[in-house]
């Protein structure tokens with residue numbers, strides 16, 4: 128198969144889908160790898176590094192013309208739509224639900240879209256989301272240190288323990304991968320940290336990972352309200368179901384928070400757990416609603432490409448190799464976990480969540496692949 132990895136063009140996106148070591152794996156398995164000129168520079172890989180690993184360096188037009196599978200990081204942006212063609216495999220974070228125009232064009236051009244974020248493992252976890260969640264949780268907390276600063280639009284609190292001064296309080300909702308990552312940074316700087324979760328097993332697990340001064344609370348209305356009143360920072364790390372229309376923190380509840388406090392919406396779900404969240408970019412990361420500073424960047428790991436590129440490649444490469452070695456049809460038929468990520472297939476939408484949310488027809492991956 129011919130695999131093509133373009134340079135990412137999303138705002139401040141410095142990650143790249145494949146590291147030179149990954150190129151070697153494809154070449155060893157008899158595939159051709161095309162890398163767009165300078166696709167890896169943001170992550171510390173030169174064109175020469177890729178050439179040494181066996182890749183060809185080409186321009187964007189040639190890459191999209193020749194590649195059978197586009198292996199990238201972020202969703203396809205409008206500037207890239209012209210390159211889509213029938214049967215082209217798009218293996219990336221697609222977020223079909225959030226980006227309707229992209230979903231339209233992926234369907235119209237009869238592509239085979241496989242979304243990283245929807246691939247599951249045997250326990251129902253999301254293995255290609257997990258590595259980025261840890262970096263987003265930790266990175267989001269680091270961004271919090273910056274946006275609490277007066278010079279950056281915050282209330283001027285230093286989110287670290289300083290003797291003789293009240294210690295800042297941070298509430299994290301969601302004790303999953305991102306939440307634990309955020310807590311590790313917050314607590315190690317000496318902040319008072321509370322984590323809320325509805326899953327008691329997750330809270331118990333957190334007890335063994337985090338120091339004993341972290342408060343682990345069951346997530347209910349009363350506990351949430353108490354935390355909102357006393358916290359300087361609220362970090363949202365919940366994976367909010369896409370079909371839910373209600374919110375955990377409504378606009379009204381924001382009034383309980385101290386003026387000038389900060390919401391770090393790592394989950395970054397518009398219309399999700401935090402009613403007032405809308406996605407922002409690294410260029411323009413914060414806005415103020417009801418006197419509360421909101422930070423809602425939807426690609427936090429992009430700020431840490433030298434870490435996140437490796438972490439992402441480690442997770443995606445085994446699936447990309449399966450698709451290349453077996454061909455997309457056999458790989459999808461033989462691997463029911465990979466199949467969970469199938470978003471569109473020759474003009475048919477195959478992701479139920481997007482079908483339901485966008486009120487458009489969808490079929491199951493099994494139906495379009497003729498799996499009895």
Ligand SMILES: NC(=O)c1ccc[n+]([C@@H]2O[C@H](COP(=O)([O-])OP(=O)(O)OC[C@H]3O[C@@H](n4cnc5c(N)ncnc54)[C@H](O)[C@@H]3O)[C@@H](O)[C@H]2O)c1
Pocket residue numbers: 256257259260263300301302303304305306323324325326329346364365366367375392393394395396424425426427428
């Ligand atoms: N902004 C970014 O750049 C970025 C990058 C990666 C991931 N993310 C997002 O981060 C979010 C978290 O991902 P994760 O991998 O940590 O998920 P996860 O599934 O590991 O954790 C989510 C946690 O939320 C808990 N939860 C669910 N409902 C709750 C409620 N009502 N109250 C309290 N807790 C509740 C769950 O029990 C679970 O422990 C996801 O939405 C993901 O898309 C964002």
